[in-house]
Amino acid sequence: xxxxxxxxxxxxxxxxxxxxxxxxxxxxxxxxxxxxxxxxxxxxxxxxxxxxxxxxxxxxxxxxxxxxxxxxxxxxxxxxxxxxxxxxxxxxxxxxxxxxxxxxxxxxxxxxxxxxxxxxxxxxxxxxxxxxxxxxxxxxxxxxxxxxxxxxxxxxxxxxxxxxxxxxxxxxxxxxxx
Numbered sequence: 001x002x003x004x005x006x007x008x009x010x011x012x013x014x015x016x017x018x019x020x021x022x023x024x025x026x027x028x029x030x031x032x033x034x035x036x037x038x039x040x041x042x043x044x045x046x047x048x049x050x051x052x053x054x055x056x057x058x059x060x061x062x063x064x065x066x067x068x069x070x071x072x073x074x075x076x077x078x079x080x081x082x083x084x085x086x087x088x089x090x091x092x093x094x095x096x097x098x099x100x101x102x103x104x105x106x107x108x109x110x111x112x113x114x115x116x117x118x119x120x121x122x123x124x125x126x127x128x129x130x131x132x133x134x135x136x137x138x139x140x141x142x143x144x145x146x147x148x149x150x151x152x153x154x155x156x157x158x159x160x161x162x163x164x165x166x167x168x169x170x171x172x173x174x175x176x177x178x
Contacts, residue, residue, distance in 0.1 A: 004058035006048060014045040045072075051079070087164060091121060094166035102170055110175050117169040 001011055022035040046068075048059050053076065060071060078086070102113055 001046075001048070001059055001062055004062050005052065005055050006050065006059055010048055010050045012047045012049075014047055015043070016045075017043045019043075087123075090164050091166055094164070095119060095168055098166070098168035102168075102172075106172060111172050112175045114171045114173045117171050118167075120167040120169075122165040122167070 002008070018040055021038045021041045023038050024033045025036050026032075027034050046063065048056075050056075056074065056076075060074070063071070099113065106112055
């Protein structure tokens with residue numbers, strides 16, 4: 001993982017489990033299946049948390065080439081700071097757009113915006129407006145790869161929508177004649 005550019009502080013392990021592994025074999029003498037002990041299996045979760053999203057595909061490629069055969073979750077979640085920046089930007093753009101549209105609508109009426117009466121921002125309290133992408137259950141075959149030597153797994157965030165509803169109310173009046 002470090003070869004791909006991952007730092008030690010971005011990697012951690014969790015929930016290491018070790019358990020016996022058995023295979024079922026049919027016994028012709030007893031005409032039944034018997035459990036044959038194969039050895040032990042170890043499961044270990046490797047967690048990679050980084051702000052360097054371009055490393056995600058490389059880290060997965062290295063994990064697979066090192067013997068990992070199940071990836072249970074890939075998540076892209078922006079930082080709280082980035083979410084706040086995006087939210088503020090969307091709100092600012094919505095207010096600017098409301099002013100432009102109101103001015104266009106008032107132009108033929110010989111009226112103008114005197115002031116802003118209120119700005120109402122509706123946000124989703126359950127977090128559905130957060131930028132978030134999740135890919136679950138990626139499997140690879142440990143027997144061989146269909147990728148070429150220089151191919152790299154590319155992961156892209158497919159949910160790039162962020163919705164905030166902004167209602168702007170204005171106080172309007174006749175344009176004053178100079």
